[in-house]
Amino acid sequence: MERTDEALCRAVANREPGAFDLLVERYQERAYRIAWSVVRDREEAKDCAQEAFLRLHESAGTFAGQSKFSTWFYRILVNCCLDNRRRGRGWRRLLVWLDAADDERDEDPIERHPAPVEDPGAHVDEERQLSQLWDAVDRLSPRQRAVVLLQCREGLATKEIAEVLDMSEATVRVHLHRAFAALRRRVGARR
């Protein structure tokens, strides 16, 4: 039977061989994806994810099991991303990204991410819509982006997102509503 994340975390705290590697393999892609959604830079997202795993290794013994392991770990991860921004590198990237977003605002996303020549029109249309959607997600504030992606991609409940981002549930609801309203305004729902 597969061990739970929580059991693996306790095993990491006891320095049981292999436990850390197993947790890393389970969470590496999610960690990188979440970090990338906040810092929007490949190398920095990788650094943040690795730093989060290092902190997990150091502090596994403090995991009390009162929340899910994923919530606890995502909080470490988001703090790594915020630390990275406080150190300045992340903010510089963010400013570069904001400038780029301004420059590209009116540019056709298909021009920037051309679809393969053999794609039929319907596929191009789907690609265009998805590209516009991610463009709109890119233009959300980092916190709104994190809230939306933690909910829609990682399936976290509002209460868990509040715990991860260290804010009240009411604040998470406000961020969620503003983010969805902005996305709706920018791309429509395109059902």
Add this chain to the structure above:
Amino acid sequence: MSVSGHPSERLVPYLRNELAAAERAAVEGHVGGCAECRAALADFAALAERLARAPEPAPSIHWGAFRAELREALARRAGSPGRPRRWSLGPLPAALAAGLAAIVLYLAMPGQNLRAPGGDQALVEDAMLASRLDLIKELDLVQRLDLLEDFDVIGRLDRLEPSSQG
């Protein structure tokens, strides 16, 4: 209920089935009679569904290399007694200290008749050191000499014209 009278901030939690029964009933009651909120709810549901299934545009990375780097970093931390002290001064201040020590030794050598009339040798040495304090005042600058490099030139090195003198 928001100031506008619409339950705007409860629409997403409603879609996710996260509201308590009373709140849920209130939202349902409102949405039933409000075309604006009904349209928003339908659009939010479609957006959430698309965000959940749309391929993430995050650039891919090599997971084997990721884990190898992580193991190395873990080994480095395990091998070091603690995190590097932030106040560690590095080799440059050590060189400055050595230079100052050499000055003091030079002044202390026989034949260096800098003794002030009736004064104290320590006072003379202090005066000499004080005259060189500008070096220490600029320590911060000296430690950050790399910041003075011309990053603009570095950034376009590959585009610089070759010098006529080779």
